[in-house]
Amino acid sequence: MNNSSSINKLFGGMRIAATGLNAERARIDTIARNVANAETTRMPGTNEPYRRQAVHFAPIMERMANGQQMIGGVEVTEIAPDHSTMFEEIHDPSHPDADSRGYVKMPNVNTMKEMADLITAVRAYEANLSVQENFVRMAERALRLAE
């Protein structure tokens, strides 16, 4: 959807809000991954439990007609593992992934925090949708002027 026809330029606000929707969608997907794997104690190929993932956003730079750069929207640059928090160890000798002392490393996913993040992500998604709705409303109002 990167054809720079004049129609897309006309619908600039709509396109920018669409990039915001894409980004928030990626954030919600990542939160879903974190919540689903909140109890995954061993990742394939490693001895570690699941490590929480975080989405990183960056602006999309667009080149204007006069050669200047302008911020045009948002994109997901990377979904990186979160190394800022430690794995929590719980004592459960019956667990298949328990070490010799009977301790199991649990993922550094805090479900409460993920839920709070989910709410902000959904609200941000709704905000972008609201931008689109109002863009359409503006265009329709302007059209009524010509009728």
Added chain:
Amino acid sequence: MVNGIGSGGGGGLARAAIEAALKRQSQGLQNMQNQAASLSGSETAGAEGGTSFKNLVEQGLQNVNSSVQDVEKLPVEVMKGEVDFHEVAARLKQSELSFNFALEVRNKFVDAYREIMRMNV
């Protein structure tokens, strides 16, 4: 990513609705293009400039046409899971709006033409 779409009767209904809307839009666009062509065919006096009225109308129609044709590929892309829900909605609305604007321009255009034809000489 959008596995839910297209499975079951609801998806089929939505698809049929989208296709019907698209068909209606592209038919309307075809009519408009034909009318613009017949109207601009009789208009030769203003055509010597670089950007004549005829060129502007044609260019505008082509832009709207590409926007509508872009949406015609949408059902396939949705089935392939290449586009998201919000993308579908945004593109549908975008093509609908640009089509309505073009339609309004065309209406004014035809009105002006009729007004001139009705003039007593």
